Every structure is written in structure tokens, then in C-alpha cells.
Amino acid sequence: MARPIWTGTLSFGLLNIPIKLMTGERRVDLHFRMLDSRNNAPVRYERVNAETGEEVPWKEIVKAFEYDKGSYVVLEESDIVAASPDHKETVDIETFVPIDSIGPEFYEKPYVLEPGKKAEKGYVLLREVLKRTGQAGVGRVVIRTREYLAAVVPKDDALMLLILRFAQELVDPEEYKLPEGNLEKWKISTREIDMAKQLIESMSSDWKPDEFRDDFRERLTKVIEERVKSKHVVRKPVAEDALPENAATNVIDFADLLKRSLEKKGGKPAPAPAPAPAKKATKKAAAKKAPAPRKRTGRKSA
Numbered sequence: 001m002a003r004p005i006w007t008g009t010l011s012f013g014l015l016n017i018p019i020k021l022m023t024g025e026r027r028v029d030l031h032f033r034m035l036d037s038r039n040n041a042p043v044r045y046e047r048v049n050a051e052t053g054e055e056v057p058w059k060e061i062v063k064a065f066e067y068d069k070g071s072y073v074v075l076e077e078s079d080i081v082a083a084s085p086d087h088k089e090t091v092d093i094e095t096f097v098p099i100d101s102i103g104p105e106f107y108e109k110p111y112v113l114e115p116g117k118k119a120e121k122g123y124v125l126l127r128e129v130l131k132r133t134g135q136a137g138v139g140r141v142v143i144r145t146r147e148y149l150a151a152v153v154p155k156d157d158a159l160m161l162l163i164l165r166f167a168q169e170l171v172d173p174e175e176y177k178l179p180e181g182n183l184e185k186w187k188i189s190t191r192e193i194d195m196a197k198q199l200i201e202s203m204s205s206d207w208k209p210d211e212f213r214d215d216f217r218e219r220l221t222k223v224i225e226e227r228v229k230s231k232h233v234v235r236k237p238v239a240e241d242a243l244p245e246n247a248a249t250n251v252i253d254f255a256d257l258l259k260r261s262l263e264k265k266g267g268k269p270a271p272a273p274a275p276a277p278a279k280k281a282t283k284k285a286a287a288k289k290a291p292a293p294r295k296r297t298g299r300k301s302a
Contacts, residue, residue: 005143008089010113010126010152010159012137013261015254017123018116019091021143024160025110030220091152091161093137099153102136105170109163113152123159125254130154138164 004020011017034043047056063080064072091113115123130136130153137152141161149164179186183193 004114005111006089007116008091010091010093012093012126012139013264014257015122015126015261017126018119019123019159020114020116021091021141021161022112022114024112028214028217030217030224088142091139091141091150093139093152095138096133096135097138099134099136099151102138102151102164106164107151107162108165111161111163113159113161122254126152127154127157127159130159 002022004022007018007020009016010019035041036043047058047061048054049056062074064074066072113123126137139150139152141148141150141163143163149166151162151164153160153162
């Protein structure tokens with residue numbers, strides 16, 4: 001079973017939903033090692049001083065930023081820690097936006113959010129509301145040591161966390177030489193448009209991702225398997241991390257939290273449904289339900 005990258009909470013308003021951050025992609029690249037053809041020994045990468053040619057031990061290596069060609073500023077570990085974000089193991093949703101308003105160029109990497117123990121109610125609540133409203137929750141998340149922009153979106157029974165690129169990471173298409181102007185400028189005829197539309201329609205189908213396979217990888221894997229079919233690989237099973245139980249669960253009063261979140265944001269909560277008329281309890285039933293008083297002991301609690 002896949003292990004979570006971390007366990008934490010998905011936070012919006014006053015609601016905190018325990019979650020596990022699970023990887024949403026499967027890396028299928030074939031990785032190769034370099035060998036010395038003379039004796040098939042692995043070739044190692046070494047940390048070598050560019051001036052002396054000597055190998056540098058890990059304890060002597062520091063991190064530095066090259067602010068100009070050949071000019072560096074050394075950063076201490078305390079500098080990096082001070083700049084690190086505070087909200088680790090938390091997906092902090094800052095705003096909700098229409099899913100369609102996020103352009104495809106912003107999406108980078110998918111993760112799956114799995115609900116923690118007894119957190120299914122809050123998970124389903126957020127998932128179904130996002131489906132009905134067509135919204136995505138946008139906020140920040142820390143994965144390992146780096147802070148990312150992310151969108152929380154529904155997909156079938158799952159909540160997906162999609163890593164987004166920041167705006168400054170994108171190149172403006174106007175920086176490239178692109179053909180400007182309309183169809184008339186480029187002398188594209190109506191006949192050419194109709195023929196192109198017919199071609200697209202004849203090639204159109206439903207999106208079935210399973211039909212597109214990495215043929216090169218499969219052929220190369222077959223070659224590798226034929227060469228190592230006499231050998232076997234054994235992996236030790238890894239125990240799954242325990243999930244903390246100190247956050248919201250299925251028994252929490254979500255209506256109260258949502259109401260308080262709305263009041264905090266200045267919104268007006270939806271009117272609560274009228275309560276059903278309560279039945280009058282008889283004295284006999286009330287006495288039956290009342291808990292018996294516990295006897296006090298002389299022992300003091302520690």
C-alpha cells in the first residue's frame with residue numbers, strides 16, 4: 001500500500017479535516033546506471049573541489065546562491081529555517097475560485113487527499129459542495145521543505161490537490177513570435193475552415209486515457225525482463241504511518257463551524273430548519289433515563 005507523504009489537515013474557515021497527502025502520479029520512467037565497460041563496475045558521482053580536484057566531505061559542504069557569475073553568498077541553515085513556512089502538514093485554503101478560471105498552464109502535479117480516521121463526513125461535505133458550485137479551493141501547502149500554491153478540486157469520490165505554478169513562473173506567450181491577426185489576414189478561406197472542421201470531427205472520440213500507452217517503455221521493459229528473468233526482486237513490506245486523531249471527526253457539529261466561519265467573514269448563514277415539536281416526557285421515562293449518581297471515593301486524582 002502506498003504511504004502518505006504526510007498526514008495533517010485540510011483547513012478552510014473554522015473547519016479542519018484530517019487528511020493524508022498521497023501521491024497522484026506513478027513514475028514509470030526507466031532509470032539506468034552508468035557502468036565501466038571494462039569490468040561492469042558502477043560509475044560514481046563525486047563531490048570534487050573545482051580548484052584542487054580533491055573530493056569534498058559532506059560536512060564541509062555549504063549552500064550558496066550565485067548572485068552574479070562566479071560570485072556567491074553563503075547561506076546558513078538558520079537562514080533557510082527562518083525563511084521556511086510555518087504551516088507544515090496543513091492545506092490552508094485562502095479563497096475559492098471557479099475551476100474554469102484556472103488556465104491549464106498553471107497545473108503542474110496531482111496529489112490525492114485521503115480522509116483521516118472518522119473524517120469522512122467533512123471530506124464528503126467539501127467534495128460535494130465543490131461539485132455543486134463548480135469551485136476550487138486555492139491555498140498553500142508545504143511538501144517536504146518547499147511551499148507551493150495548490151488547488152483542491154473534486155474528482156468522482158476523491159478530493160484532488162493539484163500543485164499550481166505561481167504566475168511569475170510562467171512565460172508570457174507574447175515574448176515569442178506568434179502569428180497575429182484574423183483569418184482574413186492570413187487568407188484562410190471558408191472552404192479550408194470547413195475541411196479542417198470535418199477532419200477534426202472525423203477524428204473525434206471520447207477521452208479514454210487508458211488507450212494511450214507508453215509503447216517504447218513497454219518494449220524496452222520486455223527486453224530487460226528477458227535478460228533478468230532468472231533473477232527475482234524481493235521487497236520488505238513497510239508499515240503505514242499512524243494517523244493522528246486530534247482533529248475534526250465525523251461527530252463534529254459542522255453546521256455550527258460553518259455558521260461561525262460565515263459570521264467571521266461577515267456573511268449571513270442560511271436559516272436553520274424549524275425544529276420538530278418535542279414530545280413531552282413522562283416522569284417515569286425521565287426518571288428511567290436519568291443517570292444514577294456516582295459514589296465519591298476518598299482517593300484524589302494525580
